[in-house]
Amino acid sequence: MKNNIRVERAILKISQQELAERIGVSRQTINAIELEKYVPSATVIMKIAFIFGKKVEDIFALEESDWK
Amino acid sequence: MKKTFLFPTCFRKIGWIISIVTLLYFVIGVIFFEAKYDFNFKMPAIVGYGEIPFFSEETKYFVLAHTSFITTLFPVLMIIGLVFIAFSRERNEDEYVSKIRERALVWSVLATCAVLILANLLIYGLDALYVFWFDFLFFLLLFVIKFRIDIFRFNRSAKKDEE
Numbered sequence A: 001m002k003n004n005i006r007v008e009r010a011i012l013k014i015s016q017q018e019l020a021e022r023i024g025v026s027r028q029t030i031n032a033i034e035l036e037k038y039v040p041s042a043t044v045i046m047k048i049a050f051i052f053g054k055k056v057e058d059i060f061a062l063e064e065s066d067w068k
Numbered sequence B: 001m002k003k004t005f006l007f008p009t010c011f012r013k014i015g016w017i018i019s020i021v022t023l024l025y026f027v028i029g030v031i032f033f034e035a036k037y038d039f040n041f042k043m044p045a046i047v048g049y050g051e052i053p054f055f056s057e058e059t060k061y062f063v064l065a066h067t068s069f070i071t072t073l074f075p076v077l078m079i080i081g082l083v084f085i086a087f088s089r090e091r092n093e094d095e096y097v098s099k100i101r102e103r104a105l106v107w108s109v110l111a112t113c114a115v116l117i118l119a120n121l122l123i124y125g126l127d128a129l130y131v132f133w134f135d136f137l138f139f140l141l142l143f144v145i146k147f148r149i150d151i152f153r154f155n156r157s158a159k160k161d162e163e
Helices: A005-012 A016-023 A027-034 A042-052 B011-032 B069-086 B095-122 B126-133 B135-160
Strands: B040-048 B060-068
Touching (some): A005 A027, A016 A042, B011 B069, B060 B069
């Protein structure tokens, strides 16, 4: 699953640590999500969208491999 | 959402202490000194044996069973210690760490099953009994090792990508 969390963070000028604290996960998890090493749960996805003030589909996008 | 039960973080240290002390006593006191420091005692049991465990033909119920450190205390203390180490909350516990724990659990179950199959096929006699006896310890040990390696890699990869 692709995402543009890094871009959105840059727009809001918040660090990975700050975003992690607001969502309630570790900084390492935010890092893994940004690097697309980990697909977060629906709860975390919705929290991220809420913090950025955007819709979920504006931040996350399905890839071909997600359909397999 | 209901969270999986995990012991508090401090239990990991307690688990290490229990495991290391028990293992040291076993290795040094029992193996190195050839069972000189293995001690016998009696335990209230639902199912027990005669005077000599395993070799008595008489099965007794609700008795004081004769046992020793090697046969009873060692596996019990090691299981307690390893369970505390394996299932204590991480400092930065979140869903990704839970995922890592779940993967390590699956891997260690499969690896233990593979070892059990091989043991069943290749080891016989009284030695086979010891293998199956300590099988659960082996599973816990594998899980702890796998989980700790994965957590170390997880923390290290985050440090490399640090802003």
